Amino acid sequence: MAAPTLTLKPGTAWADAWRRCLAVAPEAFQDDTVRNLWGGGWQADGRSLPATTPVDGTPIAGPPRLDADTARRAVRAALDQHRDWRHVALPERKARVGAALDALIEHRELLALLLVWEIGKPWRLARADVDRAIDGVRWYVAEIDRMLDGRSPLDGPVSNIASWNYPMSVLVHAMLVQALAGNAVIAKTPTDGGVGCLTLAAALAAREGLPITLVSGSGGELSESLVRAPEIGCVSFVGGRDTGARVATAVADLGKRHILEQEGLNAWGVWNYTDWEALGAQIRKTFDYGKQRCTAYPRFVVQRSAFDAFLATYLPAVRSVRVGHPLAVADPDDALPELDFGPLINAAKAKELSDQVTEAIDRGAVPLHRGRLTDGHVLPGQDLSAYVAPVTLLNPPSTSPLHHAEPFGPVDTIVLVDTEAELLAAMNASNGALVATLSCDDPAAYERLAPQIRAFKVGRGKPRSRGDRDELFGGFGASWRGAFVGGDLLVRAVTRGPKGERPPGNFPDYHLVP
Incomplete structure (x- = not known):
């Protein structure tokens, strides 16, 4: 018997997802483009590049790439947000993060559909990525009072540069926990995909008053601002070894706090x-x-x-x-x-x-x-x-x-x-x-x-996973640089504790984390 002819599930086309984005967050989505979020508002700047979905070649929205000068302005504006946000009381921060999570739950299906189109995730895995982000941050909201006892935010915002494969459960999860801990947050949308999903998530969080900056651009053009700028309090990177090695050199030279997760042959x-x-x-x-x-x-x-x-x-x-x-x-x-x-x-x-x-x-x-x-x-x-x-x-x-x-x-x-x-x-x-x-x-x-x-x-006899809560995560050799994360350590990595404290991690012997 011949296999049945397949067709696209009604209501799941890219055009359907895009119309829903325009309706849910018109401040962030306009016509056929997305905006950058910086300075406390959505900016119609950057140069949008054409993009297609890997799923079937359908044209989709591409990232609005900023130039280096605008990125520097965005980082300076994030520092202003950080100086205000770090003084917001913890109960208020918890309430705002909790409200952002409620909004993510309301639009869970749309976020997952964007992941399918933008990075090719099957539906089951796309929904799991969204759910892990929400469930993970909920856990931190419940535990954060204990984790922040005797600790304070960093002196500047946390800069996030992450790969495209887990926009929600890695990048959005980290951003919300960093904000919960008292920091303003900067994130670069991955060049290869996920800009729509991240834009929608950022729009829902920004509506609740969370200090989020979301920008697009080439790594080479934006790295001077997102990695080397003196305003940056910590760099969190997830990606390949070549780019990671360059980031590692920069943060070590500057003495910046850092979390650099890189590939390895498992x-x-x-x-x-x-x-x-x-x-x-x-x-x-x-x-x-x-x-x-x-x-x-x-x-x-x-x-x-x-x-x-x-x-x-x-x-x-x-x-x-x-x-x-x-x-x-x-x-x-x-x-x-x-x-x-x-x-x-x-x-x-x-x-x-x-x-x-x-x-x-x-x-x-x-x-x-x-x-x-x-x-x-x-x-x-x-x-x-x-x-x-x-x-x-x-x-x-x-x-x-x-x-x-x-x-x-x-x-x-x-x-x-x-x-x-x-x-x-x-x-x-693979040396780690x-x-x-x-x-x-x-x-x-x-x-x-x-x-x-x-x-x-x-x-x-069983695979291991990244883990976020009860178990720390890191790497050996060239697969990791800087602070380990997971549970309390994720919060410790983006806050200050007792003077001279050194978070567990792969730091060079000569480098003391401030």
Whole structure:
């Protein structure tokens, strides 16, 4: 029987989402553009660039990019906001953040729909991103009195530069907690996507009187203001190692407080292991959002003698992964599809990753699995230029980026090893990672090997996550610089405590956080 022809779910088109944005926040959305938020108001400045959604190539709103001079004015205005806001009493700050959360809940579905169109998240994951932001900040509102005992805001606003993949649960979450702690907040919209979702969230928060600045622009042009400006009290960065290294150099030279989360090749090791059913249940989940996550697992390091059993578990799991258009349905009354992932962030990234796969195979990697987009959940004639089906390669050559760097896409690499020393070397290939997992039957062996894995969090047979509340988060090696976060530490990172206090983190030995 032929598969049913798919169509876009009624009411979910980009035009529908945009009309709703114009109705909900006309101060921030105008005609076919968005505005920048600075100086306490929405500004019709910046140069909007054309943009398309990775989902199917539909034109969408692009970021209104500021020039360097305007960015400097925005930072100075944020300092004025900060000087006023830091004296607002904590009960009032809690009330305003709580009101902003209520507004986010009211428009939860629209925020999620914007995430689908702008960064290609499947509906389930888009809603989860919004909900994690709301639930996480609610927890901080309930706990903040205890966390701020004996502490005060910084001397200047917190500047946030974050990647595009989690606009709500990482960036908006951090901004609201920073404001709750008494700081004005500056955020740069990611160049690759999320400007509409962030603009709507910022509009809802600004209506409640929260001191938020939201601007767009190129990193090179805005970094002098958002990283180096003397007005900035702290820099919070989430992104790649190349840009992160430049930011790290700047903040270290200037003695600025900083939180710099960077990529790493998170690895899953399999050593003297037999519970294949448990592992199989986890493998498909690792493909959520096409592995475009800082805690994704794109590398499996497998004991050679167990490779046949591993492969018998792995291949059925990867073949079950569902890819396609997040808003396509067979019948208008159908629920939105339960997909593992949709497109990558853009066609350029899809081509780059596909080229890396081709090059790795040409240099000796063995293709164990290559999915087909024609088998995916797609519309007739849909633009698939931003899509990559799951790929699995055995033993990528050491000359390939896939050997040592995070692909940030649905490409798994498998490395076979014979000794514990080889296992550890392969799992530590990227000089530090955020998370790792070791599947190992013997608890004693796990306890011996896990501390030698250069990841901040190591799980036994289960994936680790970023975490925000009861568990701190950071990284080893080149995967992190500056203060660790999570729970109390997120608040400590953006407030002042006793004189000479040094927040836990990866600070250079010579650098004392003021």
